[in-house]
Amino acid sequence: MKKLIETLRNINKIDELRKRILYTLLIILIYRLGSYVVLPGVDPNMLANLQQQSSGGLLGLLNMFSGGAFSNASIFALGIMPYISASIVIQLLGMAIPYFQRLQREGESGRRKINQITRYLTVAIVALQAPGYIANMIAQLPNEAIAPFDPSISHPSAFFWVSNTIILIAGTLFVMWMGERITDKGIGNGISLIIMIGIIARLPFALFAEFFSRMEQKGGGLVFFVVEIAVLVMVILLTILLVQGTRRVPVQYAKRIVGNRQYGGVRQYIPIKVNAAGVMPIIFAQAIMFLPVTLVGFTSSESLTGVAAAFTNINGFWYNFVFFVLIVLFTYFYTAITINPNQMAEDMKKNGGFIPGVKPGKKTAEYLDNILSRITLPGSFFLAFVAIMPAIVGQMGVSNAFAHFYGGTSLLILVGVVLDTLQQIESYLLMRHYDGLTKSGRIKGRGSAMNMG
Numbered sequence: 001m002k003k004l005i006e007t008l009r010n011i012n013k014i015d016e017l018r019k020r021i022l023y024t025l026l027i028i029l030i031y032r033l034g035s036y037v038v039l040p041g042v043d044p045n046m047l048a049n050l051q052q053q054s055s056g057g058l059l060g061l062l063n064m065f066s067g068g069a070f071s072n073a074s075i076f077a078l079g080i081m082p083y084i085s086a087s088i089v090i091q092l093l094g095m096a097i098p099y100f101q102r103l104q105r106e107g108e109s110g111r112r113k114i115n116q117i118t119r120y121l122t123v124a125i126v127a128l129q130a131p132g133y134i135a136n137m138i139a140q141l142p143n144e145a146i147a148p149f150d151p152s153i154s155h156p157s158a159f160f161w162v163s164n165t166i167i168l169i170a171g172t173l174f175v176m177w178m179g180e181r182i183t184d185k186g187i188g189n190g191i192s193l194i195i196m197i198g199i200i201a202r203l204p205f206a207l208f209a210e211f212f213s214r215m216e217q218k219g220g221g222l223v224f225f226v227v228e229i230a231v232l233v234m235v236i237l238l239t240i241l242l243v244q245g246t247r248r249v250p251v252q253y254a255k256r257i258v259g260n261r262q263y264g265g266v267r268q269y270i271p272i273k274v275n276a277a278g279v280m281p282i283i284f285a286q287a288i289m290f291l292p293v294t295l296v297g298f299t300s301s302e303s304l305t306g307v308a309a310a311f312t313n314i315n316g317f318w319y320n321f322v323f324f325v326l327i328v329l330f331t332y333f334y335t336a337i338t339i340n341p342n343q344m345a346e347d348m349k350k351n352g353g354f355i356p357g358v359k360p361g362k363k364t365a366e367y368l369d370n371i372l373s374r375i376t377l378p379g380s381f382f383l384a385f386v387a388i389m390p391a392i393v394g395q396m397g398v399s400n401a402f403a404h405f406y407g408g409t410s411l412l413i414l415v416g417v418v419l420d421t422l423q424q425i426e427s428y429l430l431m432r433h434y435d436g437l438t439k440s441g442r443i444k445g446r447g448s449a450m451n452m453g
Contacts, residue, residue: 017428024186035069049140067198075171086121130168188421196417206401245274274379281330331380341368
């Protein structure tokens with residue numbers, strides 16, 4: 001406690017860090033308030049059916065990512081996920097289309113063009129999703145709940161459709177803008193924080209609901225609830241190990257004498273992360289798993305049949321099997337575009353470094369690539385296992401709302417974003433010669449986490 005109080009005092013002493021944290025908190029507050037602003041023409045007192053529909057299943061997961069805005073028929077109902085989907089598409093195009101590959105090599109100017117194209121694509125995706133969301137909302141609400149101008153109107157007008165589609169587009173773009181402002185003027189990665197805050201907002205409700213359910217309905221009592229919490233803590237610790245785990249590769253730097261000064265002659269280590277892709281594989285896979293819901297227009301899962309029904313049941317075998325496979329594949333994909341063994345070997349050679357027992361150049365690149373492949377395989381499987389943990393604990397009687405926090409996108413984002421944000425805060429403290437947040441003064445972040453803004 002004394003260490004925490006001292007750290008807070010040190011943070012307050014750094015004017016720039018204090019302003020960044022306050023700015024971030026202000027943006028988060030605006031985002032949370034906006035999630036309760038209901039679309040015009042909708043009676044907020046008649047959302048019971050919509051909230052019930054989005055209490056579980058794939059829509060429940062989407063509702064959690066939006067911080068409850070989906071079930072509130074909010075102006076932020078579609079949240080940041082369309083922007084994530086657009087970013088995924090652009091990154092995939094960067095692997096196949098020369099134009100995007102050229103933009104990626106152009107540095108800052110290319111990044112600005114890619115961001116602009118991503119925004120345009122986000123608008124297109126929301127324009128397709130918004131009518132589906134509105135249609136589902138109308139189907140779930142009583143007729144008298146939608147009366148834009150006259151309470152006697154039982155069916156929404158064309159103006160209601162057009163205006164709310166525009167509002168949903170503007171809402172997603174505003175959330176995207178807030179995320180970018182946090183990244184530029186706040187602390188942490190804005191897009192990641194926006195998603196994390198939406199997830200955390202659902203945690204208290206899920207926790208208390210599970211507690212009262214164990215005490216009253218499901219049985220098991222306090223003992224079973226304590227066991228659930230203990231398992232949750234264990235999963236969180238394992239996830240932290242996954243996020244922070246590294247394989248250290250020794251690098252020997254040759255001794256050079258320039259003038260009267262000696263350079264090199266020391267051994268250092270290159271830390272290669274077990275999970276170099278961070279949470280991106282699970283975000284990629286989750287966005288793809290949302291496609292069935294988008295394609296059927298956010299239709300209630302009870303009316304779905306065949307393949308669509310199988311892929312909207314988040315506790316079903318086929319959903320989790322495909323989800324598992326996609327995460328493994330995307331882990332290799334994102335690791336490949338994040339870490340370039342050839343570039344690492346070239347930089348090492350330029351600086352007079354070499355791996356003991358391995359020839360510089362091509363052999364070093366092959367050696368690094370082999371290590372990366374070996375540690376990525378177990379890392380990808382562990383990542384995929386954590387992702388399907390909610391379905392596993394759900395089969396053991398844990399409620400869907402609380403099961404989301406046992407793994408999956410929710411837990412990985414929470415752990416990863418918290419570590420990254422704390423790492424940035426710690427960097428400010430260490431630069432001002434204050435103690436870090438830990439005794440060692442080093443918090444390992446995800447490194448490659450969600451740089452989408």
